[in-house]
Amino acid sequence: MNIALWVVQGLLAAVYLAAGGMKLVHPREKMVASGRFDWAKDVSDGGVKAIGAVEVLGAIGLVLPWLTGIAPVLTPIAAVGLVVVQVLAARVHLKLGEKQSLPVNVALLLLAAFVAAGRFLGW
Template sequence: MKRQFIVCARPGVSIPAIVRAKQKNLGPSALSESQRLLGIPDRHQLARNKQRKTMNTVLWIGQAVLSVAFLAAGSMKMARNRQQLMSTSASMAWAGDLPGGAIKAIGTLEVLGAIGLILPMALGIEPWLAPMSATGLALLMCGAGWVHLRRGEKSAVGAPLVLGTLALFIAVLRFGPYAA
């Protein structure tokens, strides 16, 4: 019989239980109970941890993409006046319908949302603000889509739809199973 040595990092927990389970071949339930007592994760828990880590990485990438997009769009709206925005591209023609202060407010909300997607979770300070920021950005994109549809600019609805869907995806998962 091959000898196996088990190292326990938890003081006060008896190691012989897991050794007896392996020697007597009591099956996975006895082994799992012993592993649980020792704090050793089973293969199902390891698979869940790997899936959670992968999904967390996907969410971080999505947050980074959203943050860059909204930081660029928001800073452009804050830095330029209404005429400059309208001359930028045909998709910015909506700026003629809104007062300059409203455009600056939208830009400010986009920049704050971009910051709120990253900083709270990265710093570990009030991480619930990240899904709140994603929710706010999703609502902002609903408004943007509505403005484009109302103006008859069906070709310009794609960007708000994609960004809003990504923001909603992040908000739902960060509020739910992948909350920090």
């Protein structure tokens, strides 16, 4: 089970590092203009950067504490935080009628919940 948890942690960390890093690096206007981030129309520049920072910190929190053994409880806490991120993201996508995004939100939510449960319960 430990191997499965590490695989999921690595996958989630890569996804959130890429998504969060993109939000931190690219201007909101460029994201909106691409047509893939309509939700960003209703969020300030600082809000988009804050979401990106939460995702990057979550990605780091999924791996680093457990890997180093320094405050390993932060790994399942980071996973719970990413569950919350996906609940809020799904809510925004539903509000905007972007139902095509929901399967990704649900998949990321379930994977993060698996990590949280597995690390909290010691699987």
